[in-house]
Amino acid sequence: MIKVRELSKEYKIVQRDPGLKGALKSLFKRKYITKEAVKGISFDISKGEMVGYIGANGAGKSTTIKMLCGILTPTNGTVLVNDIVPYEDRMNNALQIGAVFGQRTQLFWDIPVRESYDLLRHIYNIPKEQYEETLEMFTEVLNLSPLLSIPVRQLSLGQKMRCELAAAFLHRPDVVYLDEPTIGLDIAVKVRIREFIKEMNRKWGTTVILTTHDMQDIEEICSRVIIINEGVILYDGDLQSIKSKFGHKRMIHFDLEYDIEPSLPKELDGIAQITSYDNETRKLTLSVESKDTPVASIISIMMNNYKVSDLTISDPKIETIVEEIFNRGL
Numbered sequence: 507m508i509k510v511r512e513l514s515k516e517y518k519i520v521q522r523d524p525g526l527k528g529a530l531k532s533l534f535k536r537k538y539i540t541k542e543a544v545k546g547i548s549f550d551i552s553k554g555e556m557v558g559y560i561g562a563n564g565a566g567k568s569t570t571i572k573m574l575c576g577i578l579t580p581t582n583g584t585v586l587v588n589d590i591v592p593y594e595d596r597m598n599n600a601l602q603i604g605a606v607f608g609q610r611t612q613l614f615w616d617i618p619v620r621e622s623y624d625l626l627r628h629i630y631n632i633p634k635e636q637y638e639e640t641l642e643m644f645t646e647v648l649n650l651s652p653l654l655s656i657p658v659r660q661l662s663l664g665q666k667m668r669c670e671l672a673a674a675f676l677h678r679p680d681v682v683y684l685d686e687p688t689i690g691l692d693i694a695v696k697v698r699i700r701e702f703i704k705e706m707n708r709k710w711g712t713t714v715i716l717t718t719h720d721m722q723d724i725e726e727i728c729s730r731v732i733i734i735n736e737g738v739i740l741y742d743g744d745l746q747s748i749k750s751k752f753g754h755k756r757m758i759h760f761d762l763e764y765d766i767e768p769s770l771p772k773e774l775d776g777i778a779q780i781t782s783y784d785n786e787t788r789k790l791t792l793s794v795e796s797k798d799t800p801v802a803s804i805i806s807i808m809m810n811n812y813k814v815s816d817l818t819i820s821d822p823k824i825e826t827i828v829e830e831i832f833n834r835g836l
């Protein structure tokens with residue numbers, strides 16, 4: 507369904523000397539540097555797959571998604587989505603895809619949500635009966651009824667995101683691209699959104715490509731992940747193998763009572779690593795291999811060495827896993 511071959515994208519960035527002189531100079535003589543954001547990547551995605559497209563900030567995720575959507579034209583390589591070249595046939599491609607781009611809206615800012623949907627119905631030429639049936643289902647699953655009569659600008663982030671998702675799936679597209687659909691949302695809304703995406707996939711076999719920094723989104727929704735780093739694909743395969751290799755890691759966050767230059771107690775040499783320390787908030791984060799030493803023992807050693815006012819344990823962030831894959835290999 508989606509075929510990506512040797513896909514690259516270079517951005518040309520204007521270089522400007524500082525100050526007014528620099529600005530004036532650049533009006534007459536422009537200097538460019540080239541940034542290669544995506545470097546010859548290839549993959550296939552079959553109908554109905556739900557794929558997590560992950561990587562650190564600036565890895566090239568949005569650039570790839572924009573080429574898949576047809577918003578950007580590649581510098582080299584090709585994309586085919588259902589035999590359509592998205593950047594050459596944007597109109598027909600738009601009919602077969604839906605998209606949610608984090609903070610941007612595809613709804614009309616000043617009119618009630620229901621009227622935006624009605625406009626989308628006309629844009630996508632959705633048969634009236636199908637539209638009403640779909641909207642009724644979305645209203646129930648995403649709890650939209652209190653929101654439909656409100657203009658988008660008056661909605662909270664979570665309410666807006668639920669409305670955005672409904673808009674992306676309203677015309678029952680074959681493929682939906684979701685770029686950070688749960689960013690900044692509380693856990694209840696995240697759960698509802700994840701359930702909705704899974705339900706649409708079950709019901710209509712929608713292919714979903716999801717970029718997110720939230721590992722939980724990936725775990726709940728995707729069985730396959732593609733990891734990109736500096737424009738190159740590092741891993742393409744099932745999530746389970748990544749988890750069994752790297753899932754033992756835990757992050758332990760300590761709130762220290764006093765600001766001291768933290769160093770790892772000797773007993774934790776080779777077992778834990780300090781990944782960050784902020785001397786203003788006095789937050790210290792350790793990463794540990796929980797399969798080697800129980801987290802409880804590590805905490806107890808730390809408590810003997812530092813005055814700790816609070817602590818939390820979390821799974822590693824995607825960035826940490828990607829960094830580790832990058833450093834250690836697979």
Ligand SMILES: Nc1ncnc2c1ncn2[C@@H]1O[C@H](COP(=O)(O)OP(=O)(O)OP(=O)(O)O)[C@@H](O)[C@H]1O
Binds near residue numbers: 542543562567568
């Ligand atoms: N319009 C642009 N002009 C110049 N450089 C750009 C442009 N858009 C992105 N880049 C650069 O290309 C690289 C990849 O950016 P991209 O937005 O694709 O990353 P990303 O993986 O989506 O990051 P994030 O997780 O922060 O959204 C970055 O170095 C970025 O600075």
